[in-house]
Amino acid sequence: MIHPDIPLLKDLSVPGRIGASLPRLDVEETPIPPQLLRDSLTLPEMDELSVVRHFTLLSQRNYSIDGQFYPLGSCTMKYNPKMNEAAASLTGFRRTHPLSPERISRGAIDLLYKLQRSLEAITGFSAVSLQPAAGAQGELTGVFMIRDYHRRRGENRRTRILIPDSAHGTNPASCTMAGLIAQTIPSNTSGGVDLDALRAACAEEGGKTLAGLMITNPSTLGLFECNIEEIVRIVHEAGGLVYGDGANMNALVGVLRPADLGFDVMHFNLHKTFSTPHGGGGPGAGAVGAAPSLSDYLPGPLAAMSSEGPTFTVPKHSIGRMKVFNGNFGVLVRAYAYILMLGADGLRRVAEGAVLNANYLRALVEHAYPVAYGEGRRSMHEFVSTGIPNVHTLDVAKRLIDYGFHPPTIYFPLIVKEALMIEPTETESKETLDAFAKALLSIAEEARSNPELLLAAPHDTPVGRLDETAAARKPILCYR
Amino acid sequence: MPYIPVTGEQQEDMLHKLGVVSVEELFEDLPKRLRYPKLDLSAGISESEVLRELSALAATNANADDYRWFLGAGAYNHFIPAVVPALASRGEFLTAYTPYQPEVSQGTLQAAFEYQSMIAALTGMDAVNASHYDGATALAEAVLMSLRGTSEDKRLVLLPEGLHPEYRAVLELYLSAFDVELRTYRGRPADAAAEKTTNTGLTAVVACYPDFYGRIPDLSGAAEAIHEAEALFIVAADPIMLGLLKSPGAWGADIVTAEGQSLGNELAYGGPYLGIMATTNALVRRMPGRIVGEARDAEGRRGFALTLVAREQHIRREKAVSNICSNQGLAMLRSCIYLATMGKTGLRRAAELCWHRAHYAAKRIDALPGFTVEEGAFFKEFIVRTPIDAEILAERLYERKMVPGLPLSRYFSDRRKELLVCVTELNTREDIDDLVESLREESK
Numbered sequence: 001m002i003h004p005d006i007p008l009l010k011d012l013s014v015p016g017r018i019g020a021s022l023p024r025l026d027v028e029e030t031p032i033p034p035q036l037l038r039d040s041l042t043l044p045e046m047d048e049l050s051v052v053r054h055f056t057l058l059s060q061r062n063y064s065i066d067g068q069f070y071p072l073g074s075c076t077m078k079y080n081p082k083m084n085e086a087a088a089s090l091t092g093f094r095r096t097h098p099l100s101p102e103r104i105s106r107g108a109i110d111l112l113y114k115l116q117r118s119l120e121a122i123t124g125f126s127a128v129s130l131q132p133a134a135g136a137q138g139e140l141t142g143v144f145m146i147r148d149y150h151r152r153r154g155e156n157r158r159t160r161i162l163i164p165d166s167a168h169g170t171n172p173a174s175c176t177m178a179g180l181i182a183q184t185i186p187s188n189t190s191g192g193v194d195l196d197a198l199r200a201a202c203a204e205e206g207g208k209t210l211a212g213l214m215i216t217n218p219s220t221l222g223l224f225e226c227n228i229e230e231i232v233r234i235v236h237e238a239g240g241l242v243y244g245d246g247a248n249m250n251a252l253v254g255v256l257r258p259a260d261l262g263f264d265v266m267h268f269n270l271h272k273t274f275s276t277p278h279g280g281g282g283p284g285a286g287a288v289g290a291a292p293s294l295s296d297y298l299p300g301p302l303a304a305m306s307s308e309g310p311t312f313t314v315p316k317h318s319i320g321r322m323k324v325f326n327g328n329f330g331v332l333v334r335a336y337a338y339i340l341m342l343g344a345d346g347l348r349r350v351a352e353g354a355v356l357n358a359n360y361l362r363a364l365v366e367h368a369y370p371v372a373y374g375e376g377r378r379s380m381h382e383f384v385s386t387g388i389p390n391v392h393t394l395d396v397a398k399r400l401i402d403y404g405f406h407p408p409t410i411y412f413p414l415i416v417k418e419a420l421m422i423e424p425t426e427t428e429s430k431e432t433l434d435a436f437a438k439a440l441l442s443i444a445e446e447a448r449s450n451p452e453l454l455l456a457a458p459h460d461t462p463v464g465r466l467d468e469t470a471a472a473r474k475p476i477l478c479y480r
Numbered sequence: 481m482p483y484i485p486v487t488g489e490q491q492e493d494m495l496h497k498l499g500v501v502s503v504e505e506l507f508e509d510l511p512k513r514l515r516y517p518k519l520d521l522s523a524g525i526s527e528s529e530v531l532r533e534l535s536a537l538a539a540t541n542a543n544a545d546d547y548r549w550f551l552g553a554g555a556y557n558h559f560i561p562a563v564v565p566a567l568a569s570r571g572e573f574l575t576a577y578t579p580y581q582p583e584v585s586q587g588t589l590q591a592a593f594e595y596q597s598m599i600a601a602l603t604g605m606d607a608v609n610a611s612h613y614d615g616a617t618a619l620a621e622a623v624l625m626s627l628r629g630t631s632e633d634k635r636l637v638l639l640p641e642g643l644h645p646e647y648r649a650v651l652e653l654y655l656s657a658f659d660v661e662l663r664t665y666r667g668r669p670a671d672a673a674a675e676k677t678t679n680t681g682l683t684a685v686v687a688c689y690p691d692f693y694g695r696i697p698d699l700s701g702a703a704e705a706i707h708e709a710e711a712l713f714i715v716a717a718d719p720i721m722l723g724l725l726k727s728p729g730a731w732g733a734d735i736v737t738a739e740g741q742s743l744g745n746e747l748a749y750g751g752p753y754l755g756i757m758a759t760t761n762a763l764v765r766r767m768p769g770r771i772v773g774e775a776r777d778a779e780g781r782r783g784f785a786l787t788l789v790a791r792e793q794h795i796r797r798e799k800a801v802s803n804i805c806s807n808q809g810l811a812m813l814r815s816c817i818y819l820a821t822m823g824k825t826g827l828r829r830a831a832e833l834c835w836h837r838a839h840y841a842a843k844r845i846d847a848l849p850g851f852t853v854e855e856g857a858f859f860k861e862f863i864v865r866t867p868i869d870a871e872i873l874a875e876r877l878y879e880r881k882m883v884p885g886l887p888l889s890r891y892f893s894d895r896r897k898e899l900l901v902c903v904t905e906l907n908t909r910e911d912i913d914d915l916v917e918s919l920r921e922e923s924k
Binding site: 005006008009010013017018019020022023025026027028029030032033035036037038039041042043044045046048051052054055056058059060061062063064065066067068070072075077078079080081083085086087088089090091092093094095096097098099100101103104105106107108110111118121122124133134135136137139140144147168169170172173174175176177178179180182223224226228229252254255256257260261271275277278279280281282283284286299319320321322323324325326327328329330331333336337339340341342343344345346347348349350352353355356357359360363364377378380397398401406407412426427428429430458461462463464465466467468470471472475476477478479480 | 484506525531535540554565569581588602608610616650652764772776789798809820905
């Protein structure tokens with residue numbers, strides 16, 4: 001199949017065209033000071049149909065959940081219900097201004113309040129802020145809270161945050177932004193936190209410099225950390241607090257409340273667990289829940305209920321503001337619609353379905369794709385394979401595209417060299433899982449019999465593998 | 481349930497394959513006493529019931545379709561061509577992931593490249609990233625960027641007095657980990673930067689173009705004075721205004737940030753919005769956020785891929801330039817479609833309408849007894865001094881289905897008689913005349 005280049009907007013532009021119709025000027029003109037006027041502006045000049053064709057053609061060059069299975073580990077690419085979109089586009093949400101006076105925006109505040117309460121019920125935390133725009137911003141919120149907690153108690157030296165070597169890169173990066181020191185702790189032979197290393201790290205510098213621990217549970221290996229309660233106890237006894245990274249909440253929702261494990265603060269990716277679309281990279285929402293130890297430190301304002309109805313309040317020792325206005329409200333509406341529809345029972349079935357699908361898929365392929373650290377244990381919502389002989393994981397990933405599947409997450413977590421991280425989610429059917437397993441097994445066979453086929457993959461995409469090294473050396477970041 | 485396709489019978493087969501009899505057995509690693517808690521959450525309801533409940537909540541909110549809307553203050557009621565939601569809501573865009581696999585993400589990637597190109601043209605800069613969370617976090621990250629690679633004695637950032645109060649709050653939190661003084665200046669940025677005796681260790685000077693009150697500052701000489709002090713010139717701009725007025729790049733800015741909500745994104749009670757960030761070629765490797773670049777495959781075909789990733793958290797971890805991962809990709813796409821549709825002529829026309837209608841409104845309000853409008857150059861927003869408490873006045877206008885602006889007492893308790901009024905291309909002459917008449921009648 002031939003895939004011609006889709007021309008760039010600048011090449012579609014024809015002087016004199018316009019794609020938008022604007023009102024006529026109906027007031028007298030006020031002169032614009034000439035020294036303020038710009039000389040020229042190079043933007044496209046296109047009619048509306050040309051714009052529609054261009055972006056329609058572009059959209060067809062994307063894989064998406066609506067079109068393909070997306071077994072992207074740690075990303076929870078579940079189906080995004082269309083009902084959510086209908087809810088977010090209600091005029092009273094879509095066309096409401098963030099500084100609209102409370103008296104005439106009670107419904108919006110009430111929605112925030114109800115979503116806060118729902119997330120508190122689901123996670124067991126005593127308070128939730130909906131302000132953070134993404135998981136990483138939720139993490140940054142959490143480490144700011146931990147930092148301010150210690151500072152308020154006069155323990156300014158508590159600046160070390162322990163992070164397992166299997167963690168997402170955002171964990172250490174968030175620590176740096178909060179002025180804390182990220183200290184890596186090794187995993188043990190079963191992929192969990194090495195307790196001796198944890199105890200030793202807590203005790204360093206007389207035990208007076210530990211700020212806390214950031215931990216993802218289930219871990220990025222897709223395994224539940226069996227020692228989690230012991231880990232939390234060790235950190236608490238050393239005067240530290242525990243941050244839970246909620247990236248993998250899809251395995252637990254309705255089955256276990258993370259606050260019951262003793263976490264002090266945790267974020268939840270509403271764009272993962274609670275079904276809001278990823279939009280090609282965002283927007284997300286990284287709601288943060290806090291235990292009583294930290295709830296006074298949440299960013300403000302929070303929605304609250306007063307005698308006059310829904311209103312806003314700012315926590316007593318709030319870290320401040322992470323973002324303007326009320327968070328990614330449109331995302332919050334979608335997540336709330338989803339929670340309303342599923343209710344407690346439906347949410348439990350989400351985690352059960354996610355874990356069932358992951359273990360079933362694992363069972364279908366693990367003889368060819370060995371599972372890292374998972375020997376003799378159940379996976380949770382995802383599993384990580386160590387890859388297959390004869391080829392690199394990148395080649396398996398690219399070959400999957402030829403079979404019509406989006407590749408899984410690859411080369412993460414960093415502790416598994418040729419990691420292939422597969423998360424099917426509960427929204428995929430058994431038929432899809434069977435077909436995907438069949439593709440993986442047939443690729444394993446190809447890797448033995450005809451590895452060149454994998455090395456040259458993908459074979460029928462608009463572009464083949466791109467030379468990213470050359471692109472980064474001499475970057476072309478705009479057309480001119 | 482419509483979102484879980486595995487049937488009861490299939491579940492039995494799958495469990496059988498796993499050698500267990502119940503799903504609960506798969507959760508054996510979880511502490512038993514904590515499993516299956518009773519959640520304080522209602523039972524699920526059907527789709528029509530969900531939408532009925534949410535429609536009821538939505539109906540209680542004043543919205544910019546039913547009210548005549550003169551409130552801006554960081555979120556603006558601009559025209560959104562119908563093609564923007566129609567195209568951006570296509571499932572191929574909406575439900576795609578971050579384009580880490582370029583071969584199956586060329587749609588998202590090319591759109592991001594085109595967005596970067598158009599924003600570069602609009603701001604007059606060389607390079608643009610593929611979005612931050614909002615205008616405030618983009619500005620905060622720009623200031624952090626100015627600290628990067630500077631020596632320890634760089635400890636001073638000058639912020640304009642007219643910075644949005646919520647931006648100021650975000651900046652304070654984002655900068656709280658660094659030993660940096662955030663000092664407020666008044667007047668021209670060139671003069672503020674030239675105060676050599678008090679400006680030891682100047683890192684960056686921020687200018688708002690226009691500021692929170694709509695005022696357009698005099699940026700002449702700013703870049704020279706700031707660069708003389710070996711600091712960076714950061715401009716937080718209104719992207720609609722740039723359709724008409726001189727670009728920050730032409731004023732010599734090193735980093736430009738903006739709230740991109742105005743470019744095709746809904747008011748949506750505050751989000752999702754779009755943090756825009758642009759910079760020079762010299763600084764691009766210090767810029768945070770995802771960036772899309774052109775690349776070639778083995779056959780020489782042109783494609784697009786995420787590039788300069790060595791700046792990012794998934795590669796550099798604690799040494800990354802920022803922790804940002806998920807961004808506002810869909811808001812960026814909407815702005816890309818918006819700019820392509822409005823184009824050179826449409827964006828300029830929208831900006832001209834804002835200019836002329838806002839000035840018309842300002843003149844008429846200024847002529848009302850007891851009202852004055854602050855003098856000076858402004859774009860689409862201006863401060864009105866009111867004869868009575870602005871909040872009380874605004875309350876009265878809500879009854880007329882009109883939101884006349886932001887009473888400044890919302891942020892500054894001592895500014896009781898000031899109203900920040902915003903006029904865009906969506907406010908007709910009739911709306912404006914009604915506003916003027918209502919202000920006159922209700923301020924008696």
